[in-house]
Amino acid sequence: MKIVNVDNKNFEQEVLQSTVPVLMDVWAPWCGPCRMLGPLVDQVAEENDNFKVVKVNADEAGDLAQKLNVVSIPALICFKSGAETKRSIGLISKAEILKLVEA
Amino acid sequence: MEKRYDIAIIGSGPAGLSTAINAKVRKKEIILFGSEDISSKIAKAHGINNYLGMYGKSGEEMASAFRHHIDEMEIRITPEKVTNIMPVDDYYAILTKNGMYYEAASVILASGISFGKAIPGEKEFLGKGVSYCATCDAMFYRGKVATVIGYNKSEEEEADFLTQVAEKVYYIPMYTDEVNVNEKVEVIQDKVLEIRGDQKVTELVLRNHVLTTDGVFILRESVAADSLIPGLEIEDNHVKVDRLMKTNLNGCFAAGDIVGKPYQYSKAAGEGNIAALSAVSYLDARRRAVV
Ligand SMILES: Cc1cc2nc3c(=O)[nH]c(=O)nc-3n(C[C@H](O)[C@H](O)[C@H](O)COP(=O)(O)OP(=O)(O)OC[C@H]3O[C@@H](n4cnc5c(N)ncnc54)[C@H](O)[C@@H]3O)c2cc1C
Numbered sequence: 001m002k003i004v005n006v007d008n009k010n011f012e013q014e015v016l017q018s019t020v021p022v023l024m025d026v027w028a029p030w031c032g033p034c035r036m037l038g039p040l041v042d043q044v045a046e047e048n049d050n051f052k053v054v055k056v057n058a059d060e061a062g063d064l065a066q067k068l069n070v071v072s073i074p075a076l077i078c079f080k081s082g083a084e085t086k087r088s089i090g091l092i093s094k095a096e097i098l099k100l101v102e103a
Numbered sequence: 104m105e106k107r108y109d110i111a112i113i114g115s116g117p118a119g120l121s122t123a124i125n126a127k128v129r130k131k132e133i134i135l136f137g138s139e140d141i142s143s144k145i146a147k148a149h150g151i152n153n154y155l156g157m158y159g160k161s162g163e164e165m166a167s168a169f170r171h172h173i174d175e176m177e178i179r180i181t182p183e184k185v186t187n188i189m190p191v192d193d194y195y196a197i198l199t200k201n202g203m204y205y206e207a208a209s210v211i212l213a214s215g216i217s218f219g220k221a222i223p224g225e226k227e228f229l230g231k232g233v234s235y236c237a238t239c240d241a242m243f244y245r246g247k248v249a250t251v252i253g254y255n256k257s258e259e260e261e262a263d264f265l266t267q268v269a270e271k272v273y274y275i276p277m278y279t280d281e282v283n284v285n286e287k288v289e290v291i292q293d294k295v296l297e298i299r300g301d302q303k304v305t306e307l308v309l310r311n312h313v314l315t316t317d318g319v320f321i322l323r324e325s326v327a328a329d330s331l332i333p334g335l336e337i338e339d340n341h342v343k344v345d346r347l348m349k350t351n352l353n354g355c356f357a358a359g360d361i362v363g364k365p366y367q368y369s370k371a372a373g374e375g376n377i378a379a380l381s382a383v384s385y386l387d388a389r390r391r392a393v394v
Contacts, residue, residue, distance in 0.1 A: 009352045031239035036189045058242065063149040069303070071243040071318060072230040076230030091187050 003045050008053040014054055015079050021051040022079040024102045028058045033091045034074040038052050040094045041076070044101075052100050059093035076100060108134045109198055110382050111207035113185050113331075116142035117368045118359025119213035120169055121375030122382075123178050129383045131191035134205060136197075139182050141166045144215065145368075154368045165368075185214075186236075188332040190352055193389075195332075202334040208389070209382045212328060212342060212350070212357040215376060216366065222252075224298030225321060231339050232304025232318045235259040235330070240318070244269040250307050252295055256280050256324040262288045265320070273307075273314055328361060339363070 006014050006024070016020050025041045027034035038055075058065040058073055068077065068084075072076035076084040078101055086100050110126050112119050115137020140146055147382045148162030157165055173180070184197035188210055197205040225233055234240040237251070241264060251262040252271040259282060262274040266287040274288045275295060282290050293309035298319055300306065307314045328342050329335045336343045336351040341363040348356045358374035360366045 027240065031236070033187050033203050033236065033239065035204075036187055036196055036198055040189070040191070062242065065243070069231075070234055071303070072234045072236075072240050074105070075230065076241075087230070090235075090330065091189060091333055093190055096333060 002064065003042065004052070004054045006064070008064045008067070010086050011064055011067075014052075016082040018052055018079070018082075021085075021101060022077065023051055023097070024054045024056060024063055024077040025053070026056045026068070026073050026075040028073055030059075031073050037074045037076075039093050039098050040097060044094060044097050048098075048101075078103075105204065105206045107194060108132050108205065108207040109386055110134075110209050110211060110379070111188075111195065111205060112136065112211045112213060113188070114142075114215060114359065115180050115212035115362075116213060116215055116359060116371060117169070118143060118215075118361075118371035118375040120173060120178075120380075121214055121372040122211050122358060122379040123173065123375075124176055125376050125379035126383065127176055129379070131383060132385065133178070134207065135178060135180050136183055136185050136199070137180050139180060141169055141180075142215070143183055145169070151368065177349055186326060186333065190332065190334065190355070193354075195354070197294055205316045209354040209356070209385055210332075211348075211375075211382060212331070212355070213359045213371075213378070214325060214328070214361055216329075216341075216360040224300075224304075228298055228300055228304045228319075231302065232300060232316075233298060234320050235322070235326075237265055237320050237322070240263050240320075241268050244318055246270045247274070248315065249303055249318045249320060250275065250314055250316040250321045251322060252277060253322050254278065255322070255324045256282075259284050261320065262320055271364060273316065275309070311356065328357075329354070345375075348374055349380045349381060353383055354382075356385075 004014050029052050076088045109131040110133045112135045125156050126133045139140050145162045145166045151157050177359045185199040186200050188198045194208050195210045245268045245382040248271040249269040252275045253359050263285050265272045272288045274290045276282050296309040307316050329337050342357040342361050344357050344362045358378040359371035
C-alpha cells in the first residue's frame, strides 16, 4: 500500500478516521536507527494491504510528535478505529513489526 | 550499492581477533570493529599465566603480541563503536556511533560481557523519557530539562550537544576521570538509584539529590547484545549459542565472554576459532545453494 506522510493537518483524516488499522513510523533525518528501520517499514507496507502505513517526520511535524507524546525515535505506533493500540520504541526486526500490527 | 563484507566481527578482544585470523585464513572478506588498543581487559591484566605460550607475560605484552599477529596478517581494526545491527533478508546492516553504515553477510558478536544492570525504572520508562540516543532524541527536549548519565568520558560531548536545545542539562559521570563539559551543563557527582515518573519520567533519584527532569539519557559504553540486534535470544544474561557458536539468528554467531562463563582468554580465543569456521561453513553452504 502507498505510504502517506502525516502531520498535524492530515492526522485526523489519515489516521484517526482511517477505516483500516494504521502503522505509524515516527522518524527524523539525523536519527541513525530511524534510517535503518525506515526501509523495513517500507517493505512491510509494500507487502501488506490489510493496514495502512504512515510516516511522521518529527523534524517537520514536531507539534504532532509532541501531541502523541513521542520523546524517543524511532517510534512505531499502531492505531485501530481512531485509538492507539500499541507502541514500540527503538529498532525492531521486520518480524517484530508485523507482530506489532497484527496483535 | 554498499560493499557487502562476508563477515563483520564486533569486538577486538581475544574472541574477535581469533575470529578475524581464522576468517582471514579462509580468505573471507572481513570487517573488524573494536578499539585500537585491542581490549581494555587485556591491557589491565598484570600477569597472565594461563594462556598457552604467554607464560609470565603482562597484559600489555599480550596485547602487543596480538597486535603483531594481526598486523602481520594485514588485519585492520575499524575503530568504531557499533550501535545497531539489523537482520535484513539475507544480510546484516550495521550502524556505528558516528553514523557510518556497513553491510555483511554474517555477523560474529565478540564484544565481551555487556550486560550492565538496568537502573530501576529504566525499562519501564523507555520511550517515555528514558533514551539511549542523544542525537536521535535531543529535539524532544527543547525548553526542557534533560539529565545525562554518562558511563564513559566520550559521552560528555552528548551533554554539550543537548545544551543547544534543552533548557537545563545535568550530567552524572559514572567514572572517575575529570569531567570537561561546557558551562551550561551542571555536573553532579552522585550515585544513581532510581528513575521515577507516572506517564512519563519526572524525576531521577540519586543518593543525595532528587533531580526534577523531563528525560534521562543513559549512555553506556557497551550496548546490551539484545538491544544491539533485535530478536537475539538471551539466556541467563548471555547470548544463547550452541556448540558451533550459532545464535538463534541465521548467520549470526557469538564468542567470548558474551556467551558465558568462564571468562578466560583461552576460552574466548577458542570460541572465536569455532565461530569463524561456523560462519565460513554458513557462507559456503549459502553460496552452493545459490549456484
Ligand atoms: C583485570 C583482568 C585480568 C584478567 N586476567 C585474566 C587472566 O589472567 N587469564 C584469563 O584467562 N582471563 C583473564 N581475564 C578475563 C579476560 O580478560 C576475558 O575473559 C577476555 O578478555 C574475554 O575476551 P572477549 O574477546 O570475549 O572480550 P573483551 O576482551 O572484553 O573484548 C571485547 C572487545 O569488544 C569491543 N567492543 C565492545 N562493544 C563494542 C561495540 N558495540 N562496537 C565495537 N566494539 C565493541 C571492546 O572495545 C573490546 O575491544 C581478566 C580480566 C580482567 C578484567
